[in-house]
Amino acid sequence: MDTHGHGHDAGHGHGEPTSFWRKYVFSVDHKVIGIQYLITSFLFLLVGFGMMMLMRYQLAWPSPPDDFDPEKMSLVRSTIAKIFGDKMEYGFMRPDFYNQLGAMHGTIMIFLGVVPLGVAAFGNYVLPLQIGAPDMAFPRLNMMSYWVYLVGGIVMMSSYFAPDGFPQSGWTSYAPLSIVAPPGQTVWCIAMVIIITSSLLGSINFIVTTLNMRAKGMTLGRMPVFVWAQLVTAVLLLLAFPVLEAGALLQLLDRVAGTSFYIPKDMMYGSTVFPAAGGGNPILWQHLFWFLAHPEVYVLLLPAMGIVAEIIATNTRKPLFGYREIVGSMVLIGILSFVVWAHHMFLSGMRTSLANLFVTTTLTISVPSVAVLTCLLLSLRGGAIRFNTPMLFALAFLPMFGIGGLTGLPLGFAPTDLHLHDTYYVIGHFHYVVAPGSLAALMGATYYWYPKMFGRKMNETLGKIHFWMTIVPMNFIFFPMLFQGMWGMDRRLADPTLQWHNLPVQGWSVIMLFAACVLLLGQIPFLWNFFWSLRHGEIAGENPWNATTLEWACPSPPPHGNFVTPPEVHRGPYEYSVPGHKTDYWPQDEAA
Amino acid sequence: MIKEDWGFQTGLPEAASSYAPNIDWLMNVLHVVMIGIFVVWGVYFIYCLVAYRARDGHTGTYHQTGEKASFIPDGLILAFEMWLILAFGIPIWASVKQSTPPPSESNNIHVIAQQFAWNIHYPGPDGKFGRRDVKLVSASNSIGLDESDPASKDDIVTINQMSVPLGKPTILQMTSKDVIHDFWVSNFRNKQDVVPGLNTNLWFEPTKTGKFEIACAQLCGLGHTQMVGNVFVKTPEEFDEWQKSQVAEKAGTASAAGAVAPSENRS
Amino acid sequence: MSTQVAETSTGISHAKLGIWTFLASEIMLFGGLVSAYVILRSGSAHMAIPPREMMGVPLATFNTFALITSSVTMVLALAAIKVNDMKRFARFIGMTIGGGILFLCIKSYEYNHKWHEGITLSSNLFGSFYYTLTGLHVIHVIGGILLLLYILVTGLNGAYDAHNHERVEAAGLYWHFVDLVWVILFPILYLL
Ligand code: HEM
Ligand SMILES: [Cu+2]
Ligand SMILES: [Cu+2]
DSSP states (O other): OOOTTTTGTTTTOEEEOSHIIIISSOOHHHHHHHHHHHHHHHHHHHHHHHHHHHHHHHHHHOOOOTTOOGGGGGGGHHHHHHHGGGGTTEEEEEEHHHHHHHOOOOHHIIIIIIIIIIIIIHHHHHHHHHHHHHHHHSSSHHHHHHHHHHHHHHHHGGGGGGGOOOOOSHHHHTHHHHHHSSSSHHHHHHHHHHHHHHHHHHHHHHHHHHHHHOBBTOGGGOOHHHHHHHHHHHHHHHHHHHHHHHHHHHHHHHHHHHOOOSOOOOOOOEEEEOSSOOOHHHHHHHHHHHHHHHHHHHHHHHHHHHHHHHHHHHHHSOOOOOHHHHHHHHHHHHHGGGGGGGGGGGTTTTTEEEEEEHHHHHHHHHHHHHHHHHHHHTTTTTTTTTOOOHHHHHHHHHHHHHHHHHHHHHHHHHHHHHHHHTTHHHHHHHHHHHIIIIIIHHHHHHHHHHHHSSSSSOOOOHHHHHHHHHHHHHHHHHHHHHHHHHHHSSSSSSSSGGGGGGGGHHHHHHHHHHHHHHHEEEEEEEEHHHHHHHHHOOBBOOOOOOSSSGGGGSSSSSSSSSOOSSBBBSSSOOBBTTOOOSSSBBBBBBBO | OTTTTTTOOOOOOOOOTTHHHHHHHHHHHHHHHHHHHHHHHHHHHHHHHHTOOOTTOOOOOOOOOOOOGGHHHHHHHHHHHHHHIIIIIIIHHHHIIIIOOOGGGGGEEEEEEETTEEEEEEEETTTTOOBBBBBOSSSOTTTTOOTGGGTTTEEEEEEEEEEEETSOOEEEEEEESOOOEEEEEEGGGGGEEEOOSOOOOEEEOOOSSSEEEEOOOSOTTTTTGOEEEEEEEEOHHHHHHHHHHHHHHHHHHHHSOOSSOOHOOOO | TTTTTHHHSSSSSSHHHHHHHHHHHHHHHHHHHHHHHHHHHHHHTTTTOHHHHHHHHHHHHHHHHHHHHHHHHHHHHHHHHTTHHHHHHHHHHHHHHHHHHHHHHHHHHHHHHHHHHHHOTTHHHHHHHHHHHHHHHHHHHHHHHHHHHHHHHHHHTTBBBBBBBBOOOOOHHHHHHHHHHHOOOOOOOOII
């Protein structure tokens, strides 16, 4: 609402702030804000990961064996039992605590982890550099969106202290369960409104910056794929998030103001009729939610695709295959993602004839996704592939996203979704896309742009250990989920063994726990590497990867205002191995 | 560490409804295609990684050709998917979800879900369901059945245990008292959300006698995991037998306690 | 600020592009709520619509008129600053603010009246939607008034002139949007 007051500092570039607070904390510099987002979202990812570890431990051994002896608990179990006190019983989770962790794991990972990392952290840091801008269009708005995000995250976490703890209705918060749920859910609604506000501020900034602040010669057709991905993502956030904001507002009112948008007539609560006028419709929430949340899954994906395109182009030393097809497909994905939301609702009780429509749109959207993947794959042909750590992560993205996308097919077909809906198959599907897919790409991006951010490279050996200890265990966690789901094991079960039809796939859960432990260990070299390299990494210089895009045309780290002289762009983003050129890369800003 | 009844299954569970084979067929076709695509991609991927690895004297090639050709696989995939939708997706969906066998030739059941139990309401021999009223809901009458309605006299209400006859479709008309639940029997390959304030339907025709587990597939609160039940598919004779004994039992205890509250009956 | 116009890649100023993107998201916000209303209005058996007399249509019509007038004065204010006429500019901005305040006064009278008639936030679905939709709109009107006050104060301090009025234009766009929302809410809540 207030766009005033930001305009004048857009064209700055003079006067670097000197006080510590202005420089590192309340900074308006897109690079500092990007790093703030980077660190904060990694912290949230760690928190979400910790919750996941607890859940996997619970799922491996959900209930005490017959000969269980509380006196002889394993060290792990007795430690957990001590930490969580009455939320557990001898270290076995009470179901409400499991539901709390489940809801928070999803919410944190998506809204506070991957999206801020992919969009806000790397978008903020890299996007202005790649288009040759001195900063974002509205630097103060940018700073505000970080602080609003942080407040939203803290509010979300603070729900732990509400009576009965964290929200426990899943990250999807389906009404009316979420309406009758304990107070933590109210905190969820409020936190979501705050987080959404932050996202909206960010996306306005990204759109205006990308459209308005391109360096001379940086036409739309010369923008790196990453910039295009961020642009499409920003539009998705801009248009989809307000609808969830509306939905969350209605949910909040249902909870605290006695309205009944989602409460049907004569709904019972325990043994009494719920005190509200009624007449609302629970399915309305699902429409509002998925209208956001399907575009949201592409918000998780598109920045990752952009990153992978950058890393692959740089490390194959050849132009990307089908730049225009990739960009076109991304735009198409963006548009189509607004018309597929009800594929999450085939069995919700909505009109069954609508399913055919949404099956068709869903399978249509898989085509541009396949197109991007195919182009990236064909980009390898004729390259001279360097296998450094960022490249390993980028390469792993291809088959992993492949599995994620392919498993979307039987979910997108309504008849097979009859069997797979709400089972672990869905969980396996989207984790393949988001974890060894998007998150791996984001880790690759960390290795790739770290030298630009801090002036030094991360250690390659540690990086490779991190890579293998991430991708291999992830497959041992997520592939068995497909088996469990195929057998009919539901998601969101605190103790699957209470249902006898799940026992034939319960063995997998034990394997998944061990894989999760390896994954946890595998992150130690990464954290160590990140901090160690700040001081001891190999000095990077301006362009350590011999890349062509503009972020490599300014010092590492770039000074306040980024470019010493405003760059001018002469060619497309991926001019590698151009015949007759003196080096195998031809930077965008190099005069002909 | 792994209990002896825990296993490592990888496929689909036993199919036990008339349409399950169609769904399984589509499921298998899709997975074969998916694996096929993945293997083709994977082989090409590994070939590229090996053949185009950086090494002394090898440089990248600057070519921008053949871009249009990449639309061919895209087009083929789109065409293939559309064919699958038209040939199988829409017809199977229509037969399972958009049409219901004639109620007069089916076994009709009302399911009233609640946190955390399935109330199962049979019309009894007269085939008519008694009236239900939310005002009559009590600990002993969990679905609010109006016993003054003559149609209610021979109605049977069970909790979590559903008996159905073999050789005849069963039609479930479902609603929920409180939050959203989801009726799901993996062997029938069908599930359906059960929504308060709304009636949803699910029908199935069992093809095997035996016991199949009902699970709730939609998170409904802390007892969600335990919201389980069983479908007993009986031969028609067994089913009639069972129905008679239930009606007789109800008549016998009509003056006494009546149905037991679900929370006490859950195990 | 004025020089920016030439500097941007699109030739459109940051402020203007920013406000347009912002309004796009606002359209989705109100769009989400209005479609929720339309869906339940046509789909729910329990949305009792109060009789039209109870809704006070004449007063609301007058209110609509007040808001539309304030949009007109906003246009005139912008036209005034474009020819450097500070006096007219200040007067029309003042009138626009006045129109907004008049709208709020009438709205609060209406709220009070309806609440006593038994149409409350929780009385039934219609009441819930009525207060949620108009309440959110009222918040936007208040935001707009604050924005215009800022424009007025900075304007009187000489921040704008014939070549430099991007912010006035942006504020105007926002004000027209707020007006437009009301023009949609009025018929669907009062007349349908
Ligand atoms: C490539 C084509 C894709 C198709 C055809 C597809 C299809 C589907 C379908 C039909 C569902 C609903 C399944 C159900 O609940 O029964 C689903 C769930 C989901 N998908 Fe995808 N998807 C695709 C790509 C993606 C991508 C790229 C992402 C994320 C980056 C993603 C993330 C998710 C998530 C998070 C859910 C589960 C949401 C929940 O219920 O909690 N999908 N997908
Ligand atoms: Cu989706
Ligand atoms: Cu449930």
